[in-house]
Amino acid sequence: MKKAILPAIIIFVLALVVAVGSQTFLGACVHEDGSFGACHWASRALLGVGGLLAALALAALVVPSARLGLYIAMALTCVLGILTPGTLIALCQMATMRCRALMQPATTILFALSLAASAVGAWLSCREAR
Amino acid sequence: MGASRLPVKNLIRRPGRTAALVLLTAFLALSVFGGSVVVRSLQSGLDSLQARLGADIVVLPGSARSKVDFQQLLLQGTAGAFYMDADALEKVNEVEGVAHAAPQTFLASLKADCCAVKVQVIGIDPEADFTVRPWIEKSYARTLSDMDLAVGCKVTANVGESLKIYDQNCHVVAKLAETGTGLDTAVYCDMATMKKLLAAAEAKGVSHKLESGNSDVISAIYVKVKNGYDIDQVMAKLNSHVRKTAAVRARSLFTGAADSLAGISRTVALLAGAVWVLAFVILLIAFAMMIAERRREFAVLRLLGTSQRGLSGLILAETALCSLAGSVLGVGVAAMLIFPFTALIESKLNLPYLTPGAGTILALAIATVAVTVLIGALASLYAARRLSRTDPGTTLREGA
Numbered sequence: 001m002k003k004a005i006l007p008a009i010i011i012f013v014l015a016l017v018v019a020v021g022s023q024t025f026l027g028a029c030v031h032e033d034g035s036f037g038a039c040h041w042a043s044r045a046l047l048g049v050g051g052l053l054a055a056l057a058l059a060a061l062v063v064p065s066a067r068l069g070l071y072i073a074m075a076l077t078c079v080l081g082i083l084t085p086g087t088l089i090a091l092c093q094m095a096t097m098r099c100r101a102l103m104q105p106a107t108t109i110l111f112a113l114s115l116a117a118s119a120v121g122a123w124l125s126c127r128e129a130r
Numbered sequence: 131m132g133a134s135r136l137p138v139k140n141l142i143r144r145p146g147r148t149a150a151l152v153l154l155t156a157f158l159a160l161s162v163f164g165g166s167v168v169v170r171s172l173q174s175g176l177d178s179l180q181a182r183l184g185a186d187i188v189v190l191p192g193s194a195r196s197k198v199d200f201q202q203l204l205l206q207g208t209a210g211a212f213y214m215d216a217d218a219l220e221k222v223n224e225v226e227g228v229a230h231a232a233p234q235t236f237l238a239s240l241k242a243d244c245c246a247v248k249v250q251v252i253g254i255d256p257e258a259d260f261t262v263r264p265w266i267e268k269s270y271a272r273t274l275s276d277m278d279l280a281v282g283c284k285v286t287a288n289v290g291e292s293l294k295i296y297d298q299n300c301h302v303v304a305k306l307a308e309t310g311t312g313l314d315t316a317v318y319c320d321m322a323t324m325k326k327l328l329a330a331a332e333a334k335g336v337s338h339k340l341e342s343g344n345s346d347v348i349s350a351i352y353v354k355v356k357n358g359y360d361i362d363q364v365m366a367k368l369n370s371h372v373r374k375t376a377a378v379r380a381r382s383l384f385t386g387a388a389d390s391l392a393g394i395s396r397t398v399a400l401l402a403g404a405v406w407v408l409a410f411v412i413l414l415i416a417f418a419m420m421i422a423e424r425r426r427e428f429a430v431l432r433l434l435g436t437s438q439r440g441l442s443g444l445i446l447a448e449t450a451l452c453s454l455a456g457s458v459l460g461v462g463v464a465a466m467l468i469f470p471f472t473a474l475i476e477s478k479l480n481l482p483y484l485t486p487g488a489g490t491i492l493a494l495a496i497a498t499v500a501v502t503v504l505i506g507a508l509a510s511l512y513a514a515r516r517l518s519r520t521d522p523g524t525t526l527r528e529g530a
Contacts, residue, residue, distance in 0.1 A: 091286075092286075093285060093286045093287055094249070094284060094285055094286065094315060095283070095284035095285075095286055095314075095315075095473050096284055096315055096473050096476070096477055100286070100473065101471065101473035101474040101477065102471070102474050105470030105471055105474075106470075106471075108470070109466060109470060
């Protein structure tokens with residue numbers, strides 16, 4: 001039982017880093033004239049996806065009976081998070097811009113690690129259920 | 131249980147100790163692989179820039195800022211614009227020893243509709259050009275025509291799309307191969323397109339006219355010196371013959387970057403060396419402590435018939451497994467931290483940065499894993515030799 005909790009704790013931390021980071025140290029480009037580019041909305045979407053993932057991870061910690069389903073939901077949320085910047089919401093057209101050089105790769109790595117943790121969590125939950 | 135599985139069982143039985151050894155070797159591999167890749171990428175970037183420029187001399191406007199702006203354009207992709215009279219090209223061609231002279235005109239776009247930075251537009255003369263054209267020809271076999279653009283690899287506009295520069299619609303016809311330099315963030319067009327863009331910029335209040343009022347301008351002339359002529363002498367002639375310009379040796383443009391690269395290489399080598407020495411000493415202590423802790427276990431194994439060579443083999447196998455797992459983990463983490471963030475590293479270092487090919491990276495990764503396993507094995511060898519000198523019976527009687 002204890003082993004199946006560990007992936008949820010890891011995902012919760014990673015999701016918080018995505019949610020907070022997308023608005024701060026991993027944030028999108030800052031325009032000199034105060035206008036917003038598409039990448040700004042991608043970072044707002046990442047706040048939402050990261051928050052959702054954190055909530056799912058928290059639910060997996062407090063509702064053991066639904067853990068397998070929650071891990072599957074977390075895995076799908078991670079896929080959504082990976083696709084959000086660049087694929088579902090456009091980013092700036094210069095690869096050197098902050099949104100492409102920092103926000104996209106950093107959040108992709110964080111979601112990929114969360115996806116791997118979700119898979120491990122689902123496997124452990126499945127084993128416990130048997 | 132077979133003797134061959136004993137090292138694996140031992141490692142699994144003590145997860146804390148195993149994790150510590152794996153993390154230690156992972157840190158060692160991370161620093162070595164990461165440092166090597168960054169230094170190789172910087173070297174590749176500088177080589178690529180030198181190859182890309184392909185000229186012996188560059189003639190720039192005589193203003194003090196033009197050389198600095200040109201260097202920033204090449205190394206960092208900072209958009210800039212400086213101009214001289216287009217007649218300078220004719221005068222450059224008159225100088226003895228000049229084999230080829232190719233003009234370029236620069237224009238910094240206003241904030242592009244795509245993003246918040248200015249895009250550097252570079253106009254070339256496809257007939258005379260010998261620097262950019264070979265690069266464009268790798269991606270686009272035809273000549274750039276009216277309002278066509280070839281974009282650097284870091285401009286994420288695709289072939290077939292349009293880019294609006296000063297409200298002029300330009301068609302992206304080619305995406306250029308990566309050079310790891312500031313040239314990757316620029317877009318290229320022919321001189322006819324550049325003239326239209328300059329006129330559009332003028333209409334928007336971005337003037338490129340010289341003090342004389344002349345609007346027929348260029349920004350730089352790339353010069354190839356004829357075989358048998360001394361480059362410095364040709365440069366001196368250019369400086370005396372062509373007024374209001376400054377001829378500089380292309381090599382001098384990279385001196386600062388080459389010095390920075392040498393400094394970074396020295397720092398990385400020093401840090402990697404310090405990490406290696408530190409890791410080797412820590413591994414020596416860790417293995418000595420581990421073997422001291424397990425003296426009774428090893429004594430029992432000896433009394434059960436395991437030879438001294440077998441015992442050394444067991445210790446070496448455990449070390450090799452830990453080092454292998456740690457080095458693979460370290461290389462993996464370094465790859466995850468470096469390759470997705472190449473654009474960020476490049477912009478922070480302010481130097482040309484071109485990631486080496488997959489073959490070189492694979493070779494570096496294999497070399498890192500091999501050397502890390504070797505270091506781990508060497509560290510454990512000393513402890514294993516000390517163990518082989520003690521009598522197992524005495525060890526058990528002492529109750530150590």
